[in-house]
Amino acid sequence: MAIRVDSNGLYLDGRRIPLYSGSVHYWRYSPNTWPTLLERIKELGFEIIQSPVPWGLHESGPGIFDFGEKNPQKGLPQFLDLCTKAGILAILRPGPFVGEDMPFGGFPLRVIRNSAVWALTSTGAPALSTRYATPFAIPSYASERFLHEVGKFLDALAPVLVSHQYPDGPVILCQMNKESAFMGRTQAYDLDYCPESITLFRNFLSEKYGAIENLNTVYATKYSAYSEISAPKRCEATVQRDLPVYLDWVEYKEYLIRRFYQRLGGMFRDRGISVPLSIDGPSIFSTPMDSIGLQKSLEITLTGMEVDPNSSDYPALARQIRYLTGTSKLPFVSKFGSGNSWFAPRVNTPHEEEFAILSAVMHGMTAVNFHMLAEGDRWVGAPISRDGAFREEFADLFRHLQPFFAKYGVWESKKNCRTLVVLSYELERYHLAVSTMNYAYLGLIRIPAIFSEVSIPLGFQIDPARQSIYEEGSWIQEACRFLENVQVEYNLSDSHQELDEMAKYDMVFLPTADFMDLREQEKFLEFADRGGHLVFGPGLPTLDGRMNPGSVLKNAIQIPGTQTRGAGKITYLPTFDAAKELITADMPNVVLLDNPNLRLTIRGGSSNLIFLANPTGVNQRSMMISSWPLRGVWNAPEETQTGSVTTEIGPHTVQVWEVLK
Amino acid sequence: MIARDVEIVDLRPGIWRNLISLMDVSRLSDVRPARPNILSILHHGGKVLRVYAPAGFRVPTIEQVDDPQELAKKLYYQLPGLESVQILEQDSLMLFSDQVQRMDWMPSDMEDFALHAFHLAEQDPAGLSFFPPFSWKWNGFLLEEVRTWLASGPDPCAYFLGVVRDGAPWLTLILRAAEKKVRLITTIDYLARFNVPVEGLPASPKDLAAVCESIHTHVAPVRAALICDYMVFAKLLTSEEKRRDLTLAAADGLASSFGLLE
Numbered sequence: 001m002a003i004r005v006d007s008n009g010l011y012l013d014g015r016r017i018p019l020y021s022g023s024v025h026y027w028r029y030s031p032n033t034w035p036t037l038l039e040r041i042k043e044l045g046f047e048i049i050q051s052p053v054p055w056g057l058h059e060s061g062p063g064i065f066d067f068g069e070k071n072p073q074k075g076l077p078q079f080l081d082l083c084t085k086a087g088i089l090a091i092l093r094p095g096p097f098v099g100e101d102m103p104f105g106g107f108p109l110r111v112i113r114n115s116a117v118w119a120l121t122s123t124g125a126p127a128l129s130t131r132y133a134t135p136f137a138i139p140s141y142a143s144e145r146f147l148h149e150v151g152k153f154l155d156a157l158a159p160v161l162v163s164h165q166y167p168d169g170p171v172i173l174c175q176m177n178k179e180s181a182f183m184g185r186t187q188a189y190d191l192d193y194c195p196e197s198i199t200l201f202r203n204f205l206s207e208k209y210g211a212i213e214n215l216n217t218v219y220a221t222k223y224s225a226y227s228e229i230s231a232p233k234r235c236e237a238t239v240q241r242d243l244p245v246y247l248d249w250v251e252y253k254e255y256l257i258r259r260f261y262q263r264l265g266g267m268f269r270d271r272g273i274s275v276p277l278s279i280d281g282p283s284i285f286s287t288p289m290d291s292i293g294l295q296k297s298l299e300i301t302l303t304g305m306e307v308d309p310n311s312s313d314y315p316a317l318a319r320q321i322r323y324l325t326g327t328s329k330l331p332f333v334s335k336f337g338s339g340n341s342w343f344a345p346r347v348n349t350p351h352e353e354e355f356a357i358l359s360a361v362m363h364g365m366t367a368v369n370f371h372m373l374a375e376g377d378r379w380v381g382a383p384i385s386r387d388g389a390f391r392e393e394f395a396d397l398f399r400h401l402q403p404f405f406a407k408y409g410v411w412e413s414k415k416n417c418r419t420l421v422v423l424s425y426e427l428e429r430y431h432l433a434v435s436t437m438n439y440a441y442l443g444l445i446r447i448p449a450i451f452s453e454v455s456i457p458l459g460f461q462i463d464p465a466r467q468s469i470y471e472e473g474s475w476i477q478e479a480c481r482f483l484e485n486v487q488v489e490y491n492l493s494d495s496h497q498e499l500d501e502m503a504k505y506d507m508v509f510l511p512t513a514d515f516m517d518l519r520e521q522e523k524f525l526e527f528a529d530r531g532g533h534l535v536f537g538p539g540l541p542t543l544d545g546r547m548n549p550g551s552v553l554k555n556a557i558q559i560p561g562t563q564t565r566g567a568g569k570i571t572y573l574p575t576f577d578a579a580k581e582l583i584t585a586d587m588p589n590v591v592l593l594d595n596p597n598l599r600l601t602i603r604g605g606s607s608n609l610i611f612l613a614n615p616t617g618v619n620q621r622s623m624m625i626s627s628w629p630l631r632g633v634w635n636a637p638e639e640t641q642t643g644s645v646t647t648e649i650g651p652h653t654v655q656v657w658e659v660l661k
Numbered sequence: 662m663i664a665r666d667v668e669i670v671d672l673r674p675g676i677w678r679n680l681i682s683l684m685d686v687s688r689l690s691d692v693r694p695a696r697p698n699i700l701s702i703l704h705h706g707g708k709v710l711r712v713y714a715p716a717g718f719r720v721p722t723i724e725q726v727d728d729p730q731e732l733a734k735k736l737y738y739q740l741p742g743l744e745s746v747q748i749l750e751q752d753s754l755m756l757f758s759d760q761v762q763r764m765d766w767m768p769s770d771m772e773d774f775a776l777h778a779f780h781l782a783e784q785d786p787a788g789l790s791f792f793p794p795f796s797w798k799w800n801g802f803l804l805e806e807v808r809t810w811l812a813s814g815p816d817p818c819a820y821f822l823g824v825v826r827d828g829a830p831w832l833t834l835i836l837r838a839a840e841k842k843v844r845l846i847t848t849i850d851y852l853a854r855f856n857v858p859v860e861g862l863p864a865s866p867k868d869l870a871a872v873c874e875s876i877h878t879h880v881a882p883v884r885a886a887l888i889c890d891y892m893v894f895a896k897l898l899t900s901e902e903k904r905r906d907l908t909l910a911a912a913d914g915l916a917s918s919f920g921l922l923e
Contacts, residue, residue, distance in 0.1 A: 113767060123755060125762040133665060135766040135774045346681070347674040378667065381674040445782045445795065447749065448713040451703045
């Protein structure tokens with residue numbers, strides 16, 4: 001294939017190019033403006049643009065599509081031809097869901113008014129989305145009718161897309177859908193209870209358990225066929241053995257999403273769309289969005305992540321990017337907010353935008369699309385306005401960033417990172433499963449979200465619900481905090497990570513409670529056998545994933561502490577009181593700080609760059625202890641300094657230093 | 662109130678930030694619960710499941726709910742400072758959520774949809790008890806009243822808000838309404854398109870007449886306008902006596918208005 005994506009980047013005919021793009025939505029502007037907008041995009045240093053292709057916009061009547069034949073503003077082929085002429089490559093997002101302030105999320109009303117396509121709540125109501133411009137019924141991932149309609153849209157779009165694929169045209173990547181997790185409605189018992197989904201749930205159970213007797217053994221039930229099984233509508237477990245059905249329902253949601261994308265990817269391929277496919281993933285961790293599982297699928301090359309940068313919440317941004325870096329083949333932020341919707345509670349200043357971009361880079365972002373580089377409707381803070389003029393204060397930032405990235409080979413470099421913190425899929429599933437009700441819309445009357453949670457005393461030594469990454473004080477959050485305090489940079493991943501990928505790290509931190517799948521336990525022990533250092537806690541599993549007695553980890557280590565295992569080590573660490581002993585001299589960053597308020601990472605490539613962030617709102621001062629000479633290349637003094645360097649750094653600022661080896 | 666395809670131009674991020682630092686703009690569409698000053702009790706058939714108390718309130722132990730309306734009232738008076746008390750039966754909450762989602766969504770924009778949901782809550786749904794009775798406000802204003810007032814204006818018409826801080830414009834907002842909805846949201850920068858010198862305007866409430874004249878000429882006849890000091894505006898947003906407070910501020914030279922006090 002002429003186009004290839006791997007962990008090093010995007011290759012066109014073997015030539016690596018940075019996946020560095022900006023959105024321009026052709027259909028928002030008069031075709032007369034297109035050449036100017038493309039010119040402006042290039043002036044800001046971009047050679048790739050991205051645009052959604054809204055289904056509802058192009059379908060002008062039932063089964064009738066307009067790609068510019070009637071309305072020139074819908075002229076996708078003409079726009080792509082202009083891109084070719086301007087030497088610009090294109091990423092297209094044909095949906096089916098695009099959002100983007102479009103009525104009904106960009107779906108044709110004709111399609112989503114049909115109740116046969118609706119995802120249903122546990123009470124049988126259509127699950128309505130109110131996160132977008134107009135409320136609409138969320139289509140079900142399980143709906144064959146919906147997929148059939150999507151197929152008709154792709155039939156109409158494919159001739160345009162196929163004829164404009166690289167190398168014949170500018171299209172190099174297709175992003176499928178947007179916000180790929182039930183449009184944000186991830187609460188376990190919220191949706192999808194439509195009949196087709198219930199059938200799929202039963203199929204999923206059948207695939208998982210085989211003969212019905214196997215399921216009966218786990219569930220302690222007496223079903224004679226899978227067709228008798230109902231989906232749970234709230235967690236009513238009273239003993240541990242009640243849990244599997246609820247955990248299965250949560251796992252099924254992952255299966256449902258994965259199946260949908262496999263089908264969708266196949267539909268693209270069947271129509272001759274051969275460029276790499278990606279998913280514009282949501283900004284959530286693990287279930288129901290199985291990022292690693294999706295990438296294992298043959299048809300999906302890349303899962304991106306959406307980031308709405310908020311400079312005052314640096315920890316959240318860093319966590320998102322670390323997860324992206326630890327799970328994605330290529331850490332691609334498919335939607336990095338450049339400005340914001342006018343209804344959003346916050347719009348970044350250029351300084352804050354710079355801080356957010358460089359913070360993302362320092363934690364591993366290696367490919368990015370800036371959302372609304374050219375201003376959309378009802379948008380604030382884009383560098384290019386609707387009439388093609390620069391909004392200078394924002395445009396200047398991009399004018400400076402691109403040459404900097406190019407000069408120092410930032411997109412070809414990788415973050416130095418030898419430590420991985422792994423989310424447990426089983427604990428995250430449990431966190432979702434232990435919930436009583438669907439709280440959609442209760443926010444309107446200001447009901448606390450905690451009312452959907454239940455606290456069930458199921459007799460676990462370690463409360464699994466408190467061990468999610470979303471829970472303050474959980475072991476995994478403590479692990480992250482500990483590593484930051486000892487200045488060890490880490491990535492985040494999840495327990496679906498393959499052993500070969502994990503083996504690229506020296507040390508893996510894994511949260512555990514009373515139960516854990518035995519094969520998963522074996523996988524982590526093998527990581528140690530191969531020479532890695534596995535650190536786990538706070539629990540020592542005594543049950544398997546189906547709540548039956550059994551443990552692999554407990555057979556390997558019984559008491560807190562560290563012991564040799566194969567070529568590596570395992571540590572059972574219930575608390576972080578004595579964790580400092582885990583840190584060996586070669587683990588912390590090779591450049592150290594004496595100010596705990598600052599954060600530092602290093603990216604290595606053609607240049608070695610030190611990124612130093614001040615996530616606080618006040619000036620900070622720190623000594624950088626380095627055995628190499630350093631020279632400031634961004635927001636830092638340019639003269640070469642040797643030995644320990646004292647630096648002052650402003651609030652919400654990232655400095656970049658080049659290491660002169 | 663605001664047309665779905667409202668045009669937004671010349672709105673600088675700094676101005677927008679100032680506006681949203683005062684006004685709860687996002688809450689209109691954002692259904693995620695904040696942490697309001699509301700005591701919430703969840704029960705199932707009378708048995709208390711969860712209690713959510715805002716920080717600083719010592720709530721007596723409650724295990725059973727027999728008369729939710731009476732209990733809500735009692736707690737409200739027993740714990741001064743609460744915005745409200747809500748006592749909610751678990752299955753009734755599910756039913757409320759179900760009813761909201763069964764509303765006719767096809768002809769609605771988000772604002773209509775949210776209002777319909779609020780109306781459902783205001784209709785005293787079985788199993789959900791609020792004290793004081795549920796009444797949804799937006800920045801201290803009843804949303805329905807604001808919508809009605811906007812819809813009653815001449816067609817077209819304009820509105821202007823200028824907030825001054827330390828003798829400099831801190832926030833300006835021009836709205837153009839037509840066919841009962843706001844169709845344009847912009848700032849005083851918009852007038853520069855017509856060669857109106859806007860630098861530093863407004864600097865004080867005294868600039869009201871000049872600004873209104875320009876808006877009248879280039880946007881639409883002005884129906885209402887207000888220029889006031891930052892502190893005055895912040896107070897007005899939450900005040901229960903807005904008319905009185907505005908009159909007093911005008912008398913002190915801290916505010917100047919048109920079409921609001923008449």
